[in-house]
Amino acid sequence: MNTIKNQIIEFAPFQLAEGVDESTLFIASDALQEGFLKQQKGFIKRDLVKIEDGKWADILYWENRESVEHALKEAPNNPAALGYFQLMAHTEHDDASSNMMLLSVTRSYS
Numbered sequence: 001m002n003t004i005k006n007q008i009i010e011f012a013p014f015q016l017a018e019g020v021d022e023s024t025l026f027i028a029s030d031a032l033q034e035g036f037l038k039q040q041k042g043f044i045k046r047d048l049v050k051i052e053d054g055k056w057a058d059i060l061y062w063e064n065r066e067s068v069e070h071a072l073k074e075a076p077n078n079p080a081a082l083g084y085f086q087l088m089a090h091t092e093h094d095d096a097s098s099n100m101m102l103l104s105v106t107r108s109y110s
Contacts, residue, residue, distance in 0.1 A: 008068050009061055013051065
């Protein structure tokens with residue numbers, strides 16, 4: 001067991017917009033990784049997971065909350081991030097971060 005100080009897991013579930021297929025998602029996901037996330041200070045890693053019935057989630061690992069908050073502010077100005085978020089189904093009243101949860105890691109086991 002390791003005690004991890006300040007590390008944050010960002011859990012962001014989503015559904016694809018109508019007509020978007022997996023291959024389009026994967027291309028945009030790769031672009032998000034290379035064109036945005038890898039440049040973000042405090043970014044550790046990201047997993048794209050398929051949940052069920054067309055539901056997906058991004059699970060991102062960050063060094064601290066400040067890194068997440070900075071990335072969230074920068075994302076709307078980044079073409080790769082915008083392209084990725086545009087593939088997601090949205091209602092009139094939500095945005096890409098509306099279902100997102102930030103989880104503070106208190107202990108890590110491997």
